Amino acid sequence: MAGSSSAAASLPSEIQAQVLTAFNTPYQLTTLPLPVPVDHDLLLKVGAASYCHTDLVYQSGVMGKILPLIPCHEFAGTIVSAGPLAFSTVPGLSIGTRVGVPGRAYRPCGQCRECKNNGGDPEGYGNTCPKAGNLGITRDGGFAQYALVDARQVAALPDAISEVEAAPLMCAGLTIYAALKRCALPKAGRVGIIGAGGGLGHLGLQFGVKMGLDVVGIDASDEALKLATELDTGASIFDARTTKPEEVLKQISGQTGEGLQEGETGLDAVIILPENQSGFDYGMKLLRNHGICVVLSFPKSGFHISAEDLVFRDIQVVGSLVGKNWVLKEMLQLAAHKNHDNSAMVQMAFQITFGTRVC
Ligand SMILES: [Zn+2]
Numbered sequence: 267m268a269g270s271s272s273a274a275a276s277l278p279s280e281i282q283a284q285v286l287t288a289f290n291t292p293y294q295l296t297t298l299p300l301p302v303p304v305d306h307d308l309l310l311k312v313g314a315a316s317y318c319h320t321d322l323v324y325q326s327g328v329m330g331k332i333l334p335l336i337p338c339h340e341f342a343g344t345i346v347s348a349g350p351l352a353f354s355t356v357p358g359l360s361i362g363t364r365v366g367v368p369g370r371a372y373r374p375c376g377q378c379r380e381c382k383n384n385g386g387d388p389e390g391y392g393n394t395c396p397k398a399g400n401l402g403i404t405r406d407g408g409f410a411q412y413a414l415v416d417a418r419q420v421a422a423l424p425d426a427i428s429e430v431e432a433a434p435l436m437c438a439g440l441t442i443y444a445a446l447k448r449c450a451l452p453k454a455g456r457v458g459i460i461g462a463g464g465g466l467g468h469l470g471l472q473f474g475v476k477m478g479l480d481v482v483g484i485d486a487s488d489e490a491l492k493l494a495t496e497l498d499t500g501a502s503i504f505d506a507r508t509t510k511p512e513e514v515l516k517q518i519s520g521q522t523g524e525g526l527q528e529g530e531t532g533l534d535a536v537i538i539l540p541e542n543q544s545g546f547d548y549g550m551k552l553l554r555n556h557g558i559c560v561v562l563s564f565p566k567s568g569f570h571i572s573a574e575d576l577v578f579r580d581i582q583v584v585g586s587l588v589g590k591n592w593v594l595k596e597m598l599q600l601a602a603h604k605n606h607d608n609s610a611m612v613q614m615a616f617q618i619t620f621g622t623r624v625c
């Protein structure tokens with residue numbers, strides 16, 4: 267199209283995509299026209315696309331109503347074409363750049379409070395803009411050979427990160443990394459990850475330790491504890507079924523509690539990943555007075571918070587959801603950093619099956 271950049275000569279006129287056409291049914295492999303980028307759009311040749319728990323929830327019909335839909339909100343690919351505003355708005359991108367795509371905020375309005383107070387992201391780009399679309403949820407996403415994305419929502423991939431490695435980092439990785447940032451801890455600050463052996467938790471253990479934090483991982487199943495332990499991050503791992511919060515605190519601090527009041531010992535922050543009240547309660551008991559509890563998951567029916575914890579212990583309870591683009595870029599730089607033995611800094615434990623990764 268006029269004014270756009272593209273490698274159009276090599277592009278097909280039709281693409282194949284996995285399409286959800288009815289709730290509680292399998293995706294249908296469908297042939298569709300090649301999407302055309304306009305304005306800030308990029309057209310990507312998709313290299314890897316992850317299957318998130320949210321895709322499963324959407325497929326079940328309890329989350330959204332848009333059908334037909336190409337799912338997937340965490341993917342990565344190479345730019346093959348762009349709308350006329352894309353490269354001038356976001357320097358550093360060009361045809362051939364490999365990018366990672368978190369699904370949030372496709373085509374934001376640029377005018378609302380969220381877009382104008384965006385904390386350092388590209389001008390006019392609010393990743394929580396109420397008028398923006400979400401790829402794979404309200405707009406077509408990444409389970410396709412080619413996909414439209416917004417130049418302002420992506421991040422270029424460091425050379426050390428493959429598209430397969432990048433895709434799950436775009437949702438699970440960004441979510442847990444942003445939650446760790448939300449704790450706002452100094453080096454050696456103490457953070458507990460409740461649900462440390464799951465999709466987000468096992469990434470959080472690795473990011474947290476590499477951020478210089480003193481990390482405690484808690485889980486309550488043999489499989490999850492095995493994963494959290496075998497990652498060998500240096501985090502202290504505990505089984506919530508056999509170890510009470512008070513015992514965890516004794517073991518990690520060596521403090522007997524003698525001479526200290528309840529609440530004077532404890533972690534500076536906890537991140538809650540299980541969808542149950544007991545995980546939330548366990549995390550709250552690990553916190554010192556004035557600590558912060560970052561909630562990422564919760565039971566459908568909500569959860570109970572003790573007023574005493576809020577008022578007398580001054581615990582802050584906050585929620586967190588994905589992250590801004592500068593947080594995304596920072597996470598990718600950290601993830602690209604190799605260990606001393608040249609192994610990848612962040613390992614993802616959930617295996618690829620037929621080109622998708624469950625995390
Ligand atoms: Zn997700």
Ligand SMILES: [Zn+2]
Nearest residue numbers: 375378381395
């Ligand atoms: Zn907006």
